[in-house]
Amino acid sequence: MTNDSLFLNARQVADYLDLNEKKVYAMANERQLPGTKVTGKWLFPKALIDRWIIDSCHGGTLSDRLIIGGSDDPLLHHVVRRVSQRIGRSGLINYSPSDTRSGLTHLSNGYTDVCCIHWSESHERDVRHPALLKHHNVHKQWVLVHGANRDFGLLMRNEHHHLGQDLQEAVSLRYRWVPRQLGSGSRHQMDNFLTSQGLTASDLNLQPEALSEHELAATIARGEADFGIGCQGIAGEFGLAFLPLGTESFDLVMPQGVFFRQHLQALFTSLQSPDTNIHANMLGGYDLSDCGKIIWSAS
Structure with a gap:
């Protein structure tokens, strides 16, 4: 192997x-x-192998980027924007939500560093999330960290608020419902409610399906649908x-080393700040007790 090799084969990586x-090969x-894999053989970009070594040092604390996927949450968007502003040009923190199940697949494939999930009511979290x-x-390499407890329920425009007392009328065919895609925690909650x-x-x-909490709430706010199921925070935002x-419990999944990254710890510090607590109360439905606490690991 020469120093200017762009790609390495498995023997050279070994x-x-x-x-x-x-x-x-196993890794x-x-x-x-x-x-x-190219024509059935593994090739490894040397620059990414070097970056992988650096990211592995000190539990990944030296990494200058953090990519977050999985479930959508308005409070997390708020905090990520502020942490990103403080980081400035010295690094990158990005939040690109999809849904719980897709997010876990992205994390498993190494496309993201953190996956947000919500798949159960809070009292069932310790069983259903693991x-x-x-x-x-690759779940044995992961840890589960608590983000927040958040209220979920029925979203509607104010003129339909009275129908909250008459759910049989709300689910009648005269009213339009906007669902989330299969694999999302909100779709899972909607199916349970139904x-x-x-x-x-x-x-x-x-x-038509909404592909995020924000898209669901915007669809209702524009008058293109009447009801949907999501978190109280997104109702407050719109x-x-x-x-x-x-x-429900909104939690974060990540490889063990990622937990110690500077940007992630900055994110948890910001989530527990007085300013974030004020914003959470404005949106409504959040309990940030135990935010940042590891609640499960395979070990």
Whole structure:
């Protein structure tokens, strides 16, 4: 191997890292090493191998970027923007939500550093969230960190608030519902709510899916739909009426080393600040007790 090699094969990576070649293949197949298969053979960009070594030093605390995916949350958007402003040009923190299940797949494949999830009411979190993580082969490398408890429920415009007392009328075909995509925590909560009413999504007058909490709330606020299920914080951000249905745990999943990264610790510090607490109270429905606490690890 020469110093100017752009790509390394598995044997060269094994020599470079002083590993057994079989270990390199195993790490590549588990997405622990940055590489790609070309005509059936693994190739590893040397620059990314070097970056992987740096990111591994000191638990990743020297890394200058943090990519967050998974579930959508308005308070987290608020905090990420402020941490990003403080970081300035010295690093990058980015929040690109999709949904809980897609976010875990992205994390498993190494495309993101952190995945936000919400898949159960708070009292079931310690069982349901770890069970969700265990669908992924790399879950033993992950830790689950608490973000917040947040209220979820029915979102509607203020003129429909009276229908919160008449759910049978609210689910009638005269009213338009905007669902989230399958794999999102809000869609999971909507399906659970409908089951409690003896209904399924096919019984509703469904509009096109919203791909985020923000898109769902905006659809209702524009008058393109009448009802949807999401968190109280997004209702507060868009000035919508809200009928609480329960409290869910909004948590963050990450590889163990990522927990110690400077940008992530700055994020948790900001989430627990008085300014963030004021904003959380303005949005409504948040409890930030135990924010930043590790609540599960495979070990």
